[in-house]
Amino acid sequence: MAVKKKTKDKDKDDKKVPSLKSSNTLGLEYTPRSVVDRTAKKRTGGADAIEAQQALGTVEPVVADRPEGGEPYISEQMKLYRAWLKKQKDKALGGGGGSTALTEAQKLANQLAALKIQAEYDKADREAQKVLDDREATALEKEEAAATRQRKFSALSEVANIYGRQGAETDALYGGQLEDLPSRQQADLDALLQAVSAGKETITGAENQFLSSLVAPQAYSDVPLVDFSTAQPVNPLMGALGAEGAGTAGVTGQSAMDAQLAAQYAQLARSSAQQLNTGSQNYLAALRNAGTGAAAAGRQHLGMGQNMYQNQINTKYSDLTNQLAMQRLQAQQEAAARTAQAQADAAEYGQAPVDVPVDLPATPPPVDPNAAAAAAAEAERKKREREAAIAALNAARRNQF
Amino acid sequence: MSMMDNYGDYGLAEASALRRRQRGSLANQAAAFQGQKRGKRNLEDISRNYTEGYQPLASSFGQRGLGGAGVKSGIRRSGLSRYAEKFQRDLGAETQNIQDDLNNVAMQEADQQAELEDYIAQLRLQKAQQIMATAASLQQYASY
Numbered sequence: 001m002a003v004k005k006k007t008k009d010k011d012k013d014d015k016k017v018p019s020l021k022s023s024n025t026l027g028l029e030y031t032p033r034s035v036v037d038r039t040a041k042k043r044t045g046g047a048d049a050i051e052a053q054q055a056l057g058t059v060e061p062v063v064a065d066r067p068e069g070g071e072p073y074i075s076e077q078m079k080l081y082r083a084w085l086k087k088q089k090d091k092a093l094g095g096g097g098g099s100t101a102l103t104e105a106q107k108l109a110n111q112l113a114a115l116k117i118q119a120e121y122d123k124a125d126r127e128a129q130k131v132l133d134d135r136e137a138t139a140l141e142k143e144e145a146a147a148t149r150q151r152k153f154s155a156l157s158e159v160a161n162i163y164g165r166q167g168a169e170t171d172a173l174y175g176g177q178l179e180d181l182p183s184r185q186q187a188d189l190d191a192l193l194q195a196v197s198a199g200k201e202t203i204t205g206a207e208n209q210f211l212s213s214l215v216a217p218q219a220y221s222d223v224p225l226v227d228f229s230t231a232q233p234v235n236p237l238m239g240a241l242g243a244e245g246a247g248t249a250g251v252t253g254q255s256a257m258d259a260q261l262a263a264q265y266a267q268l269a270r271s272s273a274q275q276l277n278t279g280s281q282n283y284l285a286a287l288r289n290a291g292t293g294a295a296a297a298g299r300q301h302l303g304m305g306q307n308m309y310q311n312q313i314n315t316k317y318s319d320l321t322n323q324l325a326m327q328r329l330q331a332q333q334e335a336a337a338r339t340a341q342a343q344a345d346a347a348e349y350g351q352a353p354v355d356v357p358v359d360l361p362a363t364p365p366p367v368d369p370n371a372a373a374a375a376a377a378e379a380e381r382k383k384r385e386r387e388a389a390i391a392a393l394n395a396a397r398r399n400q401f
Numbered sequence: 402m403s404m405m406d407n408y409g410d411y412g413l414a415e416a417s418a419l420r421r422r423q424r425g426s427l428a429n430q431a432a433a434f435q436g437q438k439r440g441k442r443n444l445e446d447i448s449r450n451y452t453e454g455y456q457p458l459a460s461s462f463g464q465r466g467l468g469g470a471g472v473k474s475g476i477r478r479s480g481l482s483r484y485a486e487k488f489q490r491d492l493g494a495e496t497q498n499i500q501d502d503l504n505n506v507a508m509q510e511a512d513q514q515a516e517l518e519d520y521i522a523q524l525r526l527q528k529a530q531q532i533m534a535t536a537a538s539l540q541q542y543a544s545y
Contacts (some may be wrong), residue, residue, distance in 0.1 A: 080440060195539055202536035211527035214522060219515035226503040228496050235492065236454050241485040244459065245478040250486030262500050269504045280515050287522045291529050298533035309542045321424025 005361055089117045105390050149349040156346035160339050167335035174328030178321060185317040190311060196306045200299055208294035217280030223273040229263030415521050422517040426510060433506040440499030447495055451488040456485055 242248055463478040 053492060157533040177540065192542060199536035201541065203533045206517040206529040206532040206536070210525050213525045215518075217515060217518050219511045219518060223511045224507050226500045226507070227502045235448050235451075235488070237448065237455060237488060238485060240455065241481050241488075244406065244481050246481035246485040247478065248485075250482055254486050256491060258490075261493075262497055264461075265497065265501060269508060273508065276515060280518070283519060285521070287526050290526050294526075294530040295535050298537035301469065301537070303538035305537065305539045305542070309539060312542075 026070065060144035088122065089114065103390075103394065105394070120181075153346050153349035156342050156349065160346055162341040163335050163342055167339060170328065170331040170335055174324055174331065178324050178328070181317055181321050181324070187311065188313045188317075192306065192309050192313065196302050199302045203295050203298040203302070204349055207291055210291040211288060214284055214291075217277065217284055219276075219281055220273040220277035223269070225266055225269045227263060227266035229259040229261075229266065415500060415524050418517055418520050428449070429506050429510040430511075430514070433503055436506060437499065440502065441471070441497060442459075443495045444492065447491045451484070451491070455484070482535045505521035 238251060458480065462474070462480065
């Protein structure tokens with residue numbers, strides 16, 4: 001009787017579950033509610049209570065026997081609960097001084113409970129190890145992510161700086177060119193003016209040289225024409241003939257006619273030379289007019305060319321200015337856009353704390369102590385009903401034999 | 402006429418024309434000299450021929466009793482007058498030939514000189530025109 005009472009007390013102690021109502025933040029590992037429901041439905045025999053407590057308390061019922069300090073994330077209450085759970089497991093496995101009066105059904109139930117507990121034990125152990133591994137991996141990943149983030153931030157910041165400097169250099173480059181354009185345009189205009197002036201001087205020089213080279217034509221003005229009209233030949237024979245009685249009238253008449261013919265021919269030649277000389281003078285005037293007209297046309301052409309090229313130079317530099325301004329604007333916008341993009345990219349890896357998304361276990365929901373107590377009462381009730389059913393079944397078997 | 406024919410030949414065309422003109426002038430001078438020489442010779446021939454023909458003419462009148470000492474016939478006087486007139490006509494014709502030759506050479510010389518002056522003036526005009534055209538073209542700005 002005493003032994004029986006002692007055993008009862010011991011069972012009472014064993015059934016005393018460490019209270020989990022002291023705090024809502026127990027630091028327990030995660031146990032989904034579905035697990036609690038599922039384990040409550042499958043509860044059988046003496047293992048149901050254990051299983052129910054296990055489900056209510058933690059998913060790591062036997063991790064408490066691990067070395068101290070190796071699991072800083074597990075609270076002291078959890079460790080006590082684990083120790084109690086381990087004790088229950090040993091008891092269920094027969095190492096805890098169980099009663100020898102257990103029926104066959106109870107033994108089977110105890111073995112089933114022991115197997116379930118062992119399975120839960122292994123599962124909890126794996127999950128705990130997984131959490132540890134995940135946390136270690138998470139720490140490494142965080143460290144690597146921080147380093148990578150810093151590298152990317154530095155690189156992108158440098159890229160942003162480079163594009164920023166590029167924008168400034170682009171501005172300086174195009175700005176210098178744009179500043180030079182007016183002076184270059186003025187230089188071209190001055191050169192054009194100088195070319196026009198030189199052209200005018202050349203034209204004037206050619207004109208003067210040509211006009212000075214024109215000399216009054218003398219070819220027909222002083223032609224050495226011969227006129228024998230006043231110098232008819234006289235022969236001594238004529239005197240002798242006259243002395244012999246020859247008449248002089250015929251000779252005189254012939255001489256007069258010859259003189260007249262000679263005078264006529266000479267006059268004709270002089271007149272021809274005079275006309276030719278006049279023609280030469282007119283031709284000289286025509287040459288002078290041609291030279292003067294060519295010079296005037298050249299000056300006019302120069303004036304037109306000056307206006308035309310001046311306009312073209314102005315147009316060219318205006319177009320060039322617009323093109324450079326457009327190119328500078330495009331380059332600046334491109335550099336600014338790239339700078340902004342690089343800065344935005346760098347900002348993503350900025351100095352803010354690194355929070356790399358890691359596939360961590362979800363935060364365990366807080367355990368409701370009232371729900372745990374209700375679940376324990378429900379488990380106790382179901383236990384009694386099962387025991388009653390088992391007893392009725394045994395009685396029926398005995399009556400059958 | 403290409404550029405090489407005028408100022409672009411650096412005066413070669415003008416020099417060539419001047420040289421041709423010099424040769425032409427020498428030829429004209431030679432022609433004038435030869436014409437004068439030929440005319441003089443012809444005049445001398447005419448004088449000589451008529452001088453040499455006078456004695457036979459006078460003798461013919463004497464042989465026919467139309468001339469001689471104290472005889473002054475009308476036929477003889479008429480014959481001598483025609484002889485003198487013919488002599489004068491030949492002299493005048495040859496003198497006119499000489500004048501024409503000399504004047505033709507003179508006019509040819511004048512024509513050649515006038516042609517030379519015109520040609521040189523044309524060369525200088527074309528030279529000036531091309532210089533002016535080049536200066537007015539502003540070729541260095543053709544790219545604009």
